[in-house]
Amino acid sequence: MLRDDKNVLPIKTGKAAERLPVVMQGETVVGCPIDDTLILVLGIGSLTSEQATVFLNGDPAMSVKVTLVSWPLKDASPAGTHGFVAIVPTNILRRGALKTIMFQHKANVTRYAFASRAASTGELIAMITDLAGSSLPSVIDGLVEGLISGPIGRKKLSAITVLLQAGARSDGCIELIGGSDEGEIFVQGWAQDLTPSVTRLLISGRSPSLAECAISVFARPDLNEQSSGFAGLLLANEIVEPNDIERLLFRGRRGWRFTEVYDRRLISGARETPSHVRAILPRVRSSTEILLRMRSAANRFDGTETISSLPFPVRMGIDHVFRVEGSGLLVSGWLLDPDNHVGDVKLRRHRGETQLDANWTRIDRPDVTREFDNKPPFNAGLDPNRHAHGFVAFAPELDGDSTAPFYVELGLSDGRRAFMPLTPTRITSRDAVVRQIRAIDPNAWALRHIVDQQLVPLLRGVNRPAPEIFGVVDLGSFEDVLGPALIIGVDERVEEIAPLIALLALDPETRRAPIVIAAATEIVDRIGVQVRRLADFYGLHLRLVSASGAEDLYDALEVGARAVSTETVVFLAASLLPRNPGWFSKLLAAYETRKECVLSPTLAYEDDSIRWAGTWVAGAQSDRALISRYAGYPIDAVTGMATTEVATATFECCVMPREALFSVDGFTRGYLGTHEKGLDLGLKLKQSGLRSYWLPSAQMLGSDDISVADKASTIALIERIDRQVFDARWANILTRDRATTTEAAV
Structure with missing residues (x-):
């Protein structure tokens, strides 16, 4: 990286043609910063080795061995016989601008000064093209090999992509791209230089990424003899969406090649991709390892339930799946596996997963034993003393596409997988826990474990938004009344609110106060007509507030407080009644004393x-x-x-x-x-x-x-x-x- 004494210099760009005369002098090199720790250095000289020692700014304390890529010049130059690009680490640069660089190979030492302006990767390629001519592909190949060997960050990866775009040659096209829930992308097309192997390649598109691709090939009679079809499973170092892929850049038998994505390609979703893999699987050839990966991809979840069709004694049922917003899923069901064919049980959605059987609670389900005993494929009979087939499991919310379906995946001992689609019910945390408690025998031995390991973690993880105002109706001149607002919260325990309203109306202190009645929307629908009638009859200054997301009395009170602007509020549960008159003034007087x-x-x-x-x-x-x-x-x-x-x-x-x-x-x-x-x-x-x-x-x-x-x-x-x-x-x-x-x- 080029620096001055205090700050990193910004990269300034110009035309490649302006650089060539400078380089042709033989005493000047052009720097092309790749990232904060690496620079490519282009020059002319007699260096033809693959490595050399360089001294930055001529300082022996800042010396490092570098990789050199050299080539015979297309046109003769008195300054040297070869062009070269050195891959130079700059993390040894202590301070000051990078002004000179000295190359030492054996007894030969050559000193160069840096051009005043740095070049972009594109400009560097243009200059190499003018200097190398037909040697360009081999130069690009050497630079990419040198850059790709070490740690690769975002800037370095972008530079490699630009280099390959210039030097790689076209080889076939991609006709189908399919997504998956496991991060792998299925690609299918044709090429000449792809071999059945696990190949490291680079994805060019919206966001360049390195990837590994397990390639299998198959015959394509519609192509020439040098070409064949290929099907591959692409696993990138980071998340890549199928739509974002434009090219795959790979090193073939004759150098770097690229396979273009056909503009009329078919893109399939995660549910459709397994059927495409299954269709091509009988035709492909590759190593045993790659074929096993292909079979595994063919056996992914495609939206259908496959556990009930297993030929061995494994069956599963789901009683309920409660989805608590801001917390996770509470799953209850049973798994019948008397011969231990199931290795693991996972809850999955898109690219998110969690292992259910790592922390679930098993419970007795004698009804499951009775239902399947001596029925196919359980003809050998089930143990009459073993009934712990049920389970309850809490799983925190999974990452991934929020629109993707949830499903259970069973990992089987023979390497196959089986699936159970899930249809979660959105529910409040309280309803989820209470319904689960009601579904279990209070004398069940597993109940304490369910509470401690499933229900309490569910509640501790709740991070739902605060309840909000859904609607406000003013009855009487509410805004014209001064003083602290009396906020009455109503919950499902209150069957009759008329007595409280009547008492407040008959009390001179509260009759003149601004009164807010707040409740969940469904409760307001139930009591609204009665409240309106009473407010009109007694001439109260009343505001009726309906709340969305309110689960209890305190949620209702909080929403009521949101619906007023008074500095002081008085909370009152609708289930309470004053024991004696004067309670309102006593509260306010004591409060005013202490503030x-x-x-x-x-x-x-x-x-x-x-x-x-x-x-x-x-x-x-x-x-x-x-x-x-x-x-x-x-x-x-x-x-x-x-x-x-x-x-x-x-x-x-x-x-x-x-x-x-x-x-x-x-x-x-x-x-x-x-x-x-x-x-x-x-x-x-x-x-x-x-x-x-x-x-x-x-x-x-x-x-x-x-x-x-x-x-x-x-x-x-x-x-x-x-x-x-x-x-x-x-x-x-x-x-x-x-x-x-x-x-x-x-």
């Missing part, structure tokens, strides 16, 4: 026992890092207590700065219920510097956050899963906080 905090009232059950009265960091003796200290006490036990700072507030009812919610990216996704989800946000706000308080004198009534549709065993599992997800995210931080709390107590 910039999260403040919540006491939550109680209808029997006046405490449900929530603050969350604290537990001591080291507790099995939970955060505890609700007064849960289960009669509400009178906290009446009269002062406002108290706590570890986290409850977002079922609280007052807080609106912007604080969005400064920590809102509620964290990936929880099944709202308890740990609320704790998670509380800790994020605490880390951001926002304090949380509990106001005992304000009290609300309500029930636990549980679904009436779920069994007790399902609810218990959901709670346990949420604890594991929460602990995985916060265990280290809470451990330090617990240690600090214990020391303070001592």
